[in-house]
Amino acid sequence: MTDVATIVAEVEDQERELVLSAFTHEDAWRLGALLVELATERDLPITIDIRKGTQQVFHAARPGTTPDNDSWIERKVRVVHRFGASSYLVGLRARAKGSDFNADHGLPFQEYSAHGGAFPVRVAGVGIVGVVTVSGLEQEDDHALAVEALRTLAVK
Template structure:
């Protein structure tokens, strides 16, 4: 078993464990505030959105327009595949496939890089995505997962 396999199983377990009983605009504000606090002075863009509606946004000092593009593409992957962008990255790597080589997968629209995590409501499914861009894939992912874990008390 490889480190990538272990990480894949860990993220799958996170997605099973980090499920909300509900999620509204006030929850987005509270989760976003936790993300801002945990980010500290790191140069990240923080975004929580439903399809078509940004619920929370914070651009920390040092974040750039490039982070906006990464947020857009990571979030698109969460909504399309209903899984974290980090898990997408790991699954494509495990296949040995570069996403651009797949005719139906447009890397200009979807990023396979960590940092966007599905907000899944029990009995409903994915209703939103929490995304961070500005650090490494692993650090972006960890920041979001740690904030969601704190929010849920897990």
């Protein structure tokens, strides 16, 4: 089993690696469509959300999801906006310290969730310009799927 510190380092590497040259509304749509395609091929029960700034540009819910997935998305996105890192990384850092994310920051769980699935969209020379979020799988799988799609978008 991989220790938390190793996973933290891997996710930090992903965040350094996945920096785009631009991120337009069309890119957001392509990213969302790519995630729908991957989820359809793999028959994954996920909800997908793509934001450019604070604007929701793409949203899709697959069979097997519920409105609760939308709530998870909102809570994960708030973590990215507030802490400037993926929701998975923020949660892993808390776990590595043996602490409770929500208690440490005085944040209600119904508003902030440091669970995997929301990943910042960064543009070189600009910083965070959006968020890609997946909800419906185990948190590490939500995170991995968002990273896979963002990596695919980055090489196109």
